[in-house]
Amino acid sequence: MMNQEIKTTPTVKNGGRLFRNDVIFIVALLLVVSALGLCFYFFRGEGDKVVVTVDGKEFGTYSLAEDVKVEIRTGAQNEEVNVLVIRDGLAYMETATCPDGICADHKPISREGESIVCLPHKVVITVYATEEEDAPDIVV
Amino acid sequence: MKKRIVRCLLIVIMLLQSMGMVGCKTKTEKYSTYSFDYFDTVTTITGYAESQEEFDEIAEGVLAELAEYHKLFTIYHRYEGLENLCTVNETVDGEHRTVTVDRRIIDMLLYAREMYDKTDGTVNIAMGSVLSVWHDYRTEGIDEPWSAKLPPMEKLTEAAKHTDINQMVIDEAACTVTLTDPAMKLDVGAIAKGYAVEMAARSLEEKGISGYVINVGGNVRTVGVKGDGENWLVGIENPEEDGGQAYLAYLELSGESLVTSGSYQRYYVVDGKRYHHIIDPETLFPSEGYVSVSVVCKSSADGDALSTALFCMEFEEGLALVESLPDAEAMWVLPDGTKKESSGFANYKKETTK
Ligand SMILES: [Zn+2]
Numbered sequence: 354m355m356n357q358e359i360k361t362t363p364t365v366k367n368g369g370r371l372f373r374n375d376v377i378f379i380v381a382l383l384l385v386v387s388a389l390g391l392c393f394y395f396f397r398g399e400g401d402k403v404v405v406t407v408d409g410k411e412f413g414t415y416s417l418a419e420d421v422k423v424e425i426r427t428g429a430q431n432e433e434v435n436v437l438v439i440r441d442g443l444a445y446m447e448t449a450t451c452p453d454g455i456c457a458d459h460k461p462i463s464r465e466g467e468s469i470v471c472l473p474h475k476v477v478i479t480v481y482a483t484e485e486e487d488a489p490d491i492v493v
Numbered sequence: 494m495k496k497r498i499v500r501c502l503l504i505v506i507m508l509l510q511s512m513g514m515v516g517c518k519t520k521t522e523k524y525s526t527y528s529f530d531y532f533d534t535v536t537t538i539t540g541y542a543e544s545q546e547e548f549d550e551i552a553e554g555v556l557a558e559l560a561e562y563h564k565l566f567t568i569y570h571r572y573e574g575l576e577n578l579c580t581v582n583e584t585v586d587g588e589h590r591t592v593t594v595d596r597r598i599i600d601m602l603l604y605a606r607e608m609y610d611k612t613d614g615t616v617n618i619a620m621g622s623v624l625s626v627w628h629d630y631r632t633e634g635i636d637e638p639w640s641a642k643l644p645p646m647e648k649l650t651e652a653a654k655h656t657d658i659n660q661m662v663i664d665e666a667a668c669t670v671t672l673t674d675p676a677m678k679l680d681v682g683a684i685a686k687g688y689a690v691e692m693a694a695r696s697l698e699e700k701g702i703s704g705y706v707i708n709v710g711g712n713v714r715t716v717g718v719k720g721d722g723e724n725w726l727v728g729i730e731n732p733e734e735d736g737g738q739a740y741l742a743y744l745e746l747s748g749e750s751l752v753t754s755g756s757y758q759r760y761y762v763v764d765g766k767r768y769h770h771i772i773d774p775e776t777l778f779p780s781e782g783y784v785s786v787s788v789v790c791k792s793s794a795d796g797d798a799l800s801t802a803l804f805c806m807e808f809e810e811g812l813a814l815v816e817s818l819p820d821a822e823a824m825w826v827l828p829d830g831t832k833k834e835s836s837g838f839a840n841y842k843k844e845t846t847k
Binding site: 375408452453467475489492 | 526638706713732734843
């Protein structure tokens, strides 16, 4: 222990400069860490998702990459229906029994933050595109 | 040797820390919640918090405040033991009562009067009689689309005789409001949402909270910047499915409001034609000049009132109004897709390929 301490003291005395080995060690460590970071960055997302909420509570989550048709039934007797369709990476309300039909008029969505709202049925469909760069926080 | 390794590790950690990759800085995550309970629209609260619990507590506080304003400002519901705009609009034996109301109602009405003057009468909360005719026809038309009708002009012009804002008498000291024209009604639809959002946002600011966005039916108010210190990126949806631009504009906000009034937000269909909800006080019909008007300014109350006013104004006139206000900017979208902007609107725009 004592020996080692004595060995390292000179570096500090030499203006505190680092040995070449130190630099190599630091660079290697940085490389390892950033490689890990990159892996983490690329594999963190499960892909683009469509989240459906009814009156603020989550109804279901669907992958934007898989074609699917979802019947969103709401109301006391499940008598209110919105049909969500995901096709070719686009999500849209195919039909809805709501009186105003505004949700079914809405264009298909696919980008982070975009949503379709059915006010009468309290249904919100939102896209979470995890890997989109410069994605908006809010879309209005 | 051991000491050397420790020293190297320390240097690496310091380097990483300066790059923001590791550290004791507490990590915040983005949360959001929806509600359908206020102002007949959807409310979204988005925020950065350290935990779901922390977010829920703040979001619930905001929702509770919005709930109070909703109860005070609604003209469609009365609540046991509460005087609100619904009871102000009521008549007893053909006359309006002098109603003692919550101070917050007085403050909002005074603000509305101020905006009436600023917009040369385009934003007029005394238009209730006209708007209620439209409201009834729209509601019926939505419920029974096969028999959807437009209100007859005679009905609208008759109602328009009772829209003089000077017949709204306010006694500030006594906190009372009286409508002296028995046929007049208040409708604060062009102001209430934005006003309530602004009040809720200021409450957060007073508590030193930042990193939140309150969005009530397109009345967006950012509170501070994001959790990571970056500006909020806000896209204004392109309602057209033209395959081109996803957003009409892509903005960077840090504490400002963005309010969009759009013809596509609420409408009903008569004989295959859409009739939206923003009624021009001159023509008494939905204004047809624009697809949407977006306003960026500090206060969401100003944004709400201004976007409604600009929607009903000629472009030149509206532009002059915006340029006369120190901190307001606007973007108009015309039916042919043309976009026009006030001089400083571009300052908020972020370059993007989207
Ligand atoms: Zn719907």
